[in-house]
Amino acid sequence: MIDLKIACYHCGDPCSDTHLEIGDKHFCCAGCKLVYEVLNEHELCTYYDLNAHPGKSQRHRGREGRFAFLEDEAVISSLVSFTDGKQTHLTLSVPQMHCSSCLWLLEHLDRLQPGILSSRVNFSAKEIFIIMDPGQTTVREVVETLADIGYEPWLSPQGTKRIAEKNNVRAVQISIAGFCFANIMMLSLPEYFSVAGYLQDQIGAAFRYIGLVLALPVFFYCAREFFVNAWKGVKTRTLNIDLSIALAILVTFLRSLYNLLLLDGSTYFDSMSGIVFFMLIGRWAQDKTQRFLVFDRDYRSFFPIAVNLKKGHEITPVLISALKEKDIIEVYDQEIVPADAILVKGKASVDYSFVTGESLPKYIEPGGIIYAGGKQVGERLELMVIKRSDQGYLTHLWNRDAFTEKDGKNSFLYRASNLFTLGVLLLTLAAGLYWFVRGETTLMWNALTTTLIVACPCALLLAATFTNGNVMRILKRSGLFLRNAGVIPAMAAINHVVLDKTGTITLSRDFKITYRGRGLAPDQVALVTSLLRHSTHPLSRAVLQNLGAAPAVAVESFRNVPGMGIEGWVADQHLKIGSRQFVQGDTAPDAEAGSSRVFISTDGMVLGFFELQNTYREGLADFMERIQEKTALSILSGDNSAEYPRLREMTGPGAVIRFDQSPEDKYRYIKTLQDHQQHVLVAGDGLNDAGALRQSNVGIAVMDRGGHFTPASDAIIRGNVLTRLDQMLEFAGKAAVIIKVSFVYSIIYNLIGLYFALQGMLRPVVAAILMPVSSIGIILITFFLSEWYGRKLRSGRA
Amino acid sequence: MNIIIVTAIVSLLIAAIFLAALIWSIKDGQFEDEYAPPNRILFDDKNASKNK
Structure with a gap:
């Protein structure tokens, strides 16, 4: 058609x-x-x-005047970073920007709105920085201008977070460490080749002191975070990874200082700077995250900043946080209900897709309760707040203190590095004791310090940070964005996968549409599409899209009946389109076999119906089969069990399928699984999965459209690659293998180093060669092994 | 031989200038956005671009 x-x-x-x-x-x-x-x-x-078609669909435009709250001083000051009466600076988050056209348009706002003096885009942060003249325009007008051209800013009550600062500090630290490392090595050349005794005597001492000067910023500035973290560990009496690194840096530095000042001997400043430099790079690669993805949104991000409060006949915008019980508020078309409330006036047709993932609206009559998070589609409503925004039915799921520690405390790396640190310390003590017993105190001090220097667990830590960095990079390339590196070992341990149904394994906005009944002639199709164009119901829109382009016929009159359908006069025919009850007049249950039906009649004669079924993601059945080879599978759905046969057919007999699950049920189900020693991964998309996502060992939010709000989670996955989750889990499991391989490699190097160190005769030249070779070797090994294991993810659809 | 020490120090100072320049550009936010600047330079700003 x-x-x-x-x-x-x-x-x-x-x-x-x-x-x-x-x-x-x-x-x-x-x-x-x-x-x-x-x-x-x-x-x-x-x-x-x-660019061709650079815009985003403007089918859903907000109501005029929805930015009235931007007149409020408190709100304005949360957006404005600077103002002196002549110039006002503000930064707005514009998640819609996606191409060079957006960039061009957003930087030419001054042509649209003369009050805007200049606008500059930060594309990776999806932010726009605007300088405006407060004498000519207002913040509200600027925001409205943006909304008019389809770039409605995302105004969050939390304000925009600044993480750029931290990245900058690290970049500066890396630059300085690299600079000092390279130059100290250069200056150490005469020392490495000390055969040139004459040269060494002449300039060696001077070069060592220059090396000391270069080592100071590395020790005091670049290595700061290791010391800070180690100190935190000491204070809480936990053996943490940074402790061993800080210890190695400290010992290397002090030993070199002692050699230099008192013995006039050799220094290890190059090794020390090298450790710091490579460790910092590793951390940077591991912590590099997507700046425009937000992993820890709380419920407030889903709600508007302000709402219209009605007092008597006066209507004033107030901040959501100021709402009290029994306040009367106004909610317009396409607006989100910010608090649990009773419908006082108007006919509500609430789209709970944010909350449940279900896109078909629910109809509520005055007196009914509307839960926070639902979006009104249709006319203006008046509501009486019954619970404050932060105490609503859904928000309490967010606030539940279910935050599980996901920093990988039980991971292989953590255990291994603890063992390793312990081993190194014992070995050092043993070597020291050996030389002490033999009465060679100089050699004892030599052995004590150099063993620590050469055998420091840096190699292991480097292996871990670089492997994590590579794994995260490869997963990101294939559409899974991790919140932090701690998620990788958690993913590897997963043995139970729980999927939400609506919006996660089904496409919520896509229906499979089949028409049953008498054939529709082209002129009848034209009548139907002409009438449907006046309906805002998602089913109508889906049918309309399915019917395709048809010539428009003038509609003489029409009437939308909420929850039922639409009727009207088109070309002297009386058309009724809608539910079975509405069109046929009987009250037989409408939904059968998990589908929704849209009936059509002309002049009282039923022609037939469109059957709309949820479409499942492509390749879902294969995916479910593959994933069940490795883990258990459960599917939870908030809907009724109508879809059961189709779902069972896809999952096979092994999976658990549960219907009619409330958010609370989902959360409890995860908890029960965990009580039975299961490591649970949850993939879900709606606010209703928030509790389950939080409770799970790995919570993955499914994102279908860019700029879409996802609940708090450990990872965000693009909807179109959900069916490759099994490969991603497998790949995450390989991270431990890569770390082990690098570990073996670095042990070999450490043994060579230890051979010299334990005899108390480690020469700086040996340290200077071993250290970078082992670090660079690890970087290369982790890179190539990650790419090798990730090759499956690369092939096929991106 | 002292001349080597002097040249080494001078070369270090010159390198330090470049390091300072790098740090300056980092603090200035040059590496924050890798998309906008390379595209921005491609826009030729003739004023009329009205479609009919």
């Missing part, structure tokens, strides 16, 4: 018809057309020249 598709000039979505056009350009909706008109009027059409 789908014939030629016309792509919207603005967003590239298929147009259902040709009624919106300017010249030869077609638009899918009035919103897109409006944006085009605004841009064209201001001579900003370069936007469309840079």
Whole structure:
């Protein structure tokens, strides 16, 4: 039934018809057309020249005046970073930006709104920095300008977080450490080749002192975080990884200082700077995260900043946090209900897709309760708040103190490095004791310090940080974004995978549509599409899209019946489109076999119905089969059991399938599994999975569209690669293998070093060669092994 | 032989200037956004770009 598709000039979505056009350009909706008109009027059409269809669909535009709260001083001051009456600086988060067209348009805002003096985009942070003239315009107008052209800023009550600072500090530390490391090595050359005795005598001492000067910033500035973390560990009496590293740095530094000042002997400043340099690079590679992905959103991010409060006849915008019980609030079309409330006035059709992942709206009559997180679709509502925003039914799931420690305390690395640290310390003591018994105190001190220097667990730590960095990079390339490196060992230990149904394994906005009944003639299709165009119900939109482009027929009158359907007069025929009850008049249950049906009748005669079924993700059955070879599988769904046969067919007999699960049920199910020693991975997409995601060992949020809000999680996965999760889990398991291989490699090097060190005759030249060779070797090994194990993830769909 | 020490120090100082430049650019945020600047330079800003 789908014939030629016309792509919207603005967003590239298929147009259902040709009624919106300017010249030869077609638009899918009035919103897109409006944006085009605004841009064209201001001579900003370069936007469309840079990329084809650069816009995002404007089908859902917010209500006029929804930014009224931006008049409030408290809100303004949370956005503005500087103002002196002539200039105001503000930074806004604009998650919609995605291409060079966006960049171009957002940096030419001054043409749209003369009050904007300049605007500059930080693309990786998806932020825009605006300088405006408060005499000419207001923050509200700036935000409205952005919203008008389809880049509505994301205004969060938490404000924008600044993580750039921390990255900068680390980059500076790495630069300085690298600089000092390379130069100390250069200056140590005469010392390495001390055969040139004459040269050594002349300049060796001077070069050593220059080396000391270069080592100072490394020791005091670059290595600071190791000392700080080690000290924290000491204070809490835990043996942490940074302790051994800090110990090695400290011993190397003091030993070198002692040699230099008192013995006029050799120094190990190059080794010390090298350790710091490579460790910092490793940490950087491991901590590099996606700046525009936010892993720890709490419930507030899903809610608006402010809401209209009604007192008598006066309506004022107030901040959500100021809402009290029994307040009367207004909620408009496409707005999110910020607190559990009783419907006082209006007909609610609430889209709980944020909450449950279910996209079909629920109809609520006055007197009914609407839970926070639902989005009103339709007319203006008046609600009476019954619970404050932070105490709602869903928000308490967030606040539950279920935060499990996921820093990998039980991981292989943690145990290994503890053992290793202990081993090194014992070995050092043994060597020292040996020489002490033999009465050679000089050699004893030599052996004590150099063993620590050469056998420090840095190699192991380097192996771990670089492996984690590589694993995270490869997973990111294939669409799984990890919150931190601690998630990798947790992923490797998973033996039970729990999937949410709606929105996770099904595509919530995509239906498989089949028509049953008498055939529809082309002119009847035209009537149906013309009438459906006036309906906002998601099922209507899905059917409309399925029918494709058809000539528009004038609709004489129509009436939307919430929860039922739409009826109207089109070309002298009375059309009814909607639920069975609405169209046929009987009250037989509508939904059978997990589908929704849209019936059609003309002049009282039922023609047939469209059957809409959830579509499952491509390759899902294969995925479920593969994953069950390694882990147990459960599927939890908030829906009724209508889909059971289809689901069972895909999962096979082994999986647990549970329907009618409330958010609380899901959370409890995970907890029960964990009580039975299961390591649980949960993949879910909605707020209703938040509790389960938090309780799980690894919680993965599924993201289908960019800029979409995901609940707090350990990782975010792109929806289209969910079916490769099994390969990703397998790959994460390989991280331990890679670390072990590098570990064996570095042990070989350490043994060679120890051979010299234990005899108390480690020469700086040996240390200087062993250390970088082993570090670079580890970097190469981890890189190539990660790529090798990750090759499966690379092939196939990205 | 002292000349070697002097040249070594001088070369270190010169290298330190480049290090300072690097640190300056990091603090200035040059490495924060790797997408916008290379694209920004490609926009030719002729004023009229009106479609009909």
